[in-house]
Amino acid sequence: MTIEAVVFDIGNVLIQWDPERFYDARLGVEDRKRLFAEVPLHDMNLDLDRGAPFRASVYDLADQHPTWAEEIRHWHDSWLAFAHADIPQSVRLLRALRAKGVPVLALSNFGIGTFEVAVTAYPFLAEFDQSYISGHLGCIKPDAEIYQHLEQGAGLPANRLLFADDRPENIAAAEARGWQGHLFTTPQAWAARLVEAGLLSEQDAQ
Incomplete structure (x- = not known):
């Protein structure tokens, strides 16, 4: 055809596009796995893919998980390092x-x-x-x-x-x-x- x-x-x-690579370099593999297990980062990213506002979505999730807030904000602030x-x-x-x-x-x-x-x-x-x-x-x-x-x-x-x-x-x-x-x-x-x-x-x- x-x-x-x-x-x-x-x-x-x-x-x-590899956010895990970014966090492995920052945190090490074990802490990265813990971050992704405790925080629904990929679910949030699917919301972004459906049209949710970029910065507000990331920063709202960071506010909900203060232990990981700095790392979560990188999803916005360091996004180009994910798309490396x-x-x-x-x-x-x-x-x-x-x-x-x-x-x-x-x-x-x-x-x-x-x-x-x-x-x-x-x-x-x-x-x-x-x-x-x-x-x-x-x-x-x-x-x-x-x-x-x-x-x-x-x-x-x-x-x-x-x-x-x-x-x-x-x-x-x-x-x-x-x-x-x-x-x-x-x-x-x-x-x-x-x-x-x-x-x-x-x-x-x-």
Whole structure:
């Protein structure tokens, strides 16, 4: 089936996002595990991804857990240290696809405030033909609603979309709708999938 648009997740596909790495370096592994066990940091982050205000959400959670308040506030104050690097080959693939005239879309669980920070640090995030960011849409993957937003906006049949994401449940939800999926593990494997689909040559995909 001919692919008419390629859809990228962002976190751990185009940029490395790893808050545990940040806290391991600050606290050590055992204290980091205790922090994450005692404080619902990832639940709060899902609220951010659904559109909750960035600073207020983080600082409110810090107020609720005074023992860990300083560490919790880093989720806002040091957020770029969580998103600590881009994934260069993935960025090259995005640009190679656009150079070939292939529409490239973003579908990502990302807060409104955090995405603003990320675009400033990583300007290539503004290069998509269309971006579907969960915080702005008020829904997150793998809920069906966010996939529907992209389908309607792109105006393409589901089976003409090729989607790369690092989370199996997000790929499964897309494939259940008829999308073609690629579980992202390495940029090299993603490059090979794009070559296999006939979207890029091997040289383009380097």
